[in-house]
Amino acid sequence: MSLLELEGVEKAFGPVQVLRGITLKVEAGEVVGLLGDNGAGKSTLMKTVTGVYAADRGVVRFAGEDVTLLPPGERRRRGIEMIYQDLALAPQQDVANNIFLGREPTRRLWGLLPGHVDKARIDREAQAMVDRLGVRVPSIHIPVGMLSGGQQQTIAIARALTFAPRLVIMDEPTAALAVREVNSVLALIERMAADGIGVILISHRLNDVFQACSRMVVLQRGTVAADLRREETSMAEVVSYIVGAHA
Amino acid sequence: MTAVIRAPLGALNRALGRAHVRAESLLVLVALVVVLSILSPVFLSLSNFFNILLATATVGILAIGATFVICAAGIDLSLGSVLGLSSVTGAAMSAYLGLPWPFVILGALAAGAAAGFVNGLTVAVARVPAFIVTLGMMGIARGLALIISGGQGIYGMPPEILFLGQARPFGVPTPIFILIGTALIAHWVLAHTRFGHHTLALGDNEAAARATGIDVRRLRLMLYTLSGLMAGLAGLVFTARVNTGDPTAGLTYELLAITAAIIGGTNLFGGRGSILGTMVGALIMGVVQNGLNLLAVQAYWQQMAIGTVLVAAVWLDQIRQRGRVL
Ligand SMILES: Nc1ncnc2c1ncn2[C@@H]1O[C@H](COP(=O)(O)OP(=O)(O)OP(=O)(O)O)[C@@H](O)[C@H]1O
Numbered sequence: 001m002s003l004l005e006l007e008g009v010e011k012a013f014g015p016v017q018v019l020r021g022i023t024l025k026v027e028a029g030e031v032v033g034l035l036g037d038n039g040a041g042k043s044t045l046m047k048t049v050t051g052v053y054a055a056d057r058g059v060v061r062f063a064g065e066d067v068t069l070l071p072p073g074e075r076r077r078r079g080i081e082m083i084y085q086d087l088a089l090a091p092q093q094d095v096a097n098n099i100f101l102g103r104e105p106t107r108r109l110w111g112l113l114p115g116h117v118d119k120a121r122i123d124r125e126a127q128a129m130v131d132r133l134g135v136r137v138p139s140i141h142i143p144v145g146m147l148s149g150g151q152q153q154t155i156a157i158a159r160a161l162t163f164a165p166r167l168v169i170m171d172e173p174t175a176a177l178a179v180r181e182v183n184s185v186l187a188l189i190e191r192m193a194a195d196g197i198g199v200i201l202i203s204h205r206l207n208d209v210f211q212a213c214s215r216m217v218v219l220q221r222g223t224v225a226a227d228l229r230r231e232e233t234s235m236a237e238v239v240s241y242i243v244g245a246h247a
Numbered sequence: 248m249t250a251v252i253r254a255p256l257g258a259l260n261r262a263l264g265r266a267h268v269r270a271e272s273l274l275v276l277v278a279l280v281v282v283l284s285i286l287s288p289v290f291l292s293l294s295n296f297f298n299i300l301l302a303t304a305t306v307g308i309l310a311i312g313a314t315f316v317i318c319a320a321g322i323d324l325s326l327g328s329v330l331g332l333s334s335v336t337g338a339a340m341s342a343y344l345g346l347p348w349p350f351v352i353l354g355a356l357a358a359g360a361a362a363g364f365v366n367g368l369t370v371a372v373a374r375v376p377a378f379i380v381t382l383g384m385m386g387i388a389r390g391l392a393l394i395i396s397g398g399q400g401i402y403g404m405p406p407e408i409l410f411l412g413q414a415r416p417f418g419v420p421t422p423i424f425i426l427i428g429t430a431l432i433a434h435w436v437l438a439h440t441r442f443g444h445h446t447l448a449l450g451d452n453e454a455a456a457r458a459t460g461i462d463v464r465r466l467r468l469m470l471y472t473l474s475g476l477m478a479g480l481a482g483l484v485f486t487a488r489v490n491t492g493d494p495t496a497g498l499t500y501e502l503l504a505i506t507a508a509i510i511g512g513t514n515l516f517g518g519r520g521s522i523l524g525t526m527v528g529a530l531i532m533g534v535v536q537n538g539l540n541l542l543a544v545q546a547y548w549q550q551m552a553i554g555t556v557l558v559a560a561v562w563l564d565q566i567r568q569r570g571r572v573l
């Protein structure tokens with residue numbers, strides 16, 4: 001049983017067929033690079049995994065269970081986390097609340113009233129997560145919109161890692177990062193894989209992908225054009241699949 | 248603004264931050280009270296204070312509904328009309344159907360919640376823009392109120408209902424208790440529950456709310472229903488105060504409610520706001536109105552004053568957002 005199994009996933013937006021039957025497997029502890037030209041359908045495919053988009057046809061199986069019809073919240077509870085290309089942060093809410101967005105812990109107020117969001121715990125645990133990741137933010141109490149692009153990206157990463165994920169999908173997680181931060185994200189991916197977390201990395205930086213991923217899947221206009229092991233391929237071959245020059 | 252006002256404002260703001268109230272709006276309120284106390288000898292008295300709160304009660308309760316919806320980047324233009332519909336529905340329970348007084352309460356609240364639920368369904372499920380949906384409901388609810396009542400006021404409420412509007416337990420008019428109680432609960436809900444957190448997140452970035460697993464559809468449905476329920480409660484209080492189910496009650500009140508929320512610091516585009524802030528906004532409007540009345544200024548000027556306060560409040564807010572110092 002693979003951690004994630006996609007079978008014949010299709011998705012269209014109106015008349016535009018974006019995904020044309022994608023079949024793909026990801027194992028626990030495996031780091032898979034998802035590559036392809038702009039508009040190949042990478043982000044769309046991953047959103048059918050998190051449930052943000054419903055697949056028109058096909059099956060999404062996670063840890064052996066069919067999750068195709070489940071909403072995003074339920075899939076998150078089962079351990080699917082994604083760092084979205086546009087980060088999906090709430091700019092006016094503070095850093096800590098963003099990390100716990102949708103997963104706020106509650107307690108009883110004065111031991112009576114249930115459902116009181118435990119802000120102290122959110123702050124404490126968010127701070128711990130930020131420290132653990134070595135994220136440099138002025139304070140976890142400021143609105144996320146006041147952070148730099150790179151800082152926001154690290155907050156999105158922190159959110160994905162806070163709830164013991166089993167699969168982490170990263171959509172261009174290093175696009176806005178400086179060299180030092182890129183390296184720490186790559187090291188982080190390695191650690192996650194060692195912990196048995198499945199990782200899907202979407203990136204246009206082939207160097208990063210070759211360093212972090214043991215397998216590479218290339219999408220081409222909504223179909224899987226290639227599924228290659230790192231040892232058996234080369235950057236030149238991957239590029240030729242991405243640009244569609246491969247026979 | 249100069250640094251001279253900025254520093255103390257910053258300190259005050261941090262202190263108020265925990266209560267989710269903006270310093271500027273509170274400062275404006277205090278300044279108004281000081282000025283009016285000097286200008287009018289009767290302004291600063293307990294009985295006048297109750298007058299202000301009593302006059303604020305109906306719009307204040309509506310403004311609670313407006314705040315929730317606006318925080319979620321929505322809008323509810325039907326608040327005033329739904330108030331009218333609730334007033335008539337509640338009164339009809341007793342006057343037309345001869346039902347005992349609890350049905351007046353039930354009728355008013357249910358009419359409000361039902362109208363809000365229909366708004367919510369149309370916005371959340373049918374995905375029609377909230378501006379259009381609630382503009383439509385504004386006409387529908389008002390029309391329905393006029394049809395039910397035959398265009399006439401429905402007079403004669405049972406004494407238990409009149410108690411809600413006209414009694415003065417401990418010397419304080421009942422509507423004030425209702426306003427304060429509702430505001431405190433609503434404040435807790437918006438600031439300290441997951442529902443509140445999710446409401447602000449939805450208004451801030453809907454895609455983020457969706458991606459983090461928040462059930463956006465259900466949340467919207469609940470928000471508009473809540474807004475309608477607040478209009479129902481406001482309708483009940485109105486009816487009890489004037490002893491009449493009035494189909495024209497609450498005309499243009501939605502604009503006053505939205506104004507109170509915005510003056511109080513709610514972001515018109517969603518993602519930020521608090522109920523205590525809205526209460527300060529509603530009080531500012533009440534104080535302006537009351538003060539100008541005491542000074543025997545024509546009602547026409549009051550509208551101008553409120554309009555000016557609204558624009559000034561948003562302008563101040565933008566300065567603050569740009570400066571990001573306070
Ligand atoms: N919500 C949407 N509505 C309509 N079309 C969409 C939507 N989302 C994506 N598309 C279309 O689907 C196609 C694939 O988009 P997608 O974002 O999945 O590409 P991608 O591989 O992630 O590209 P990039 O490398 O630029 O991020 C594009 O042609 C895009 O226009």
Ligand SMILES: [Mg+2]
Nearest residue numbers: 042043044085
């Ligand atoms: Mg993409």
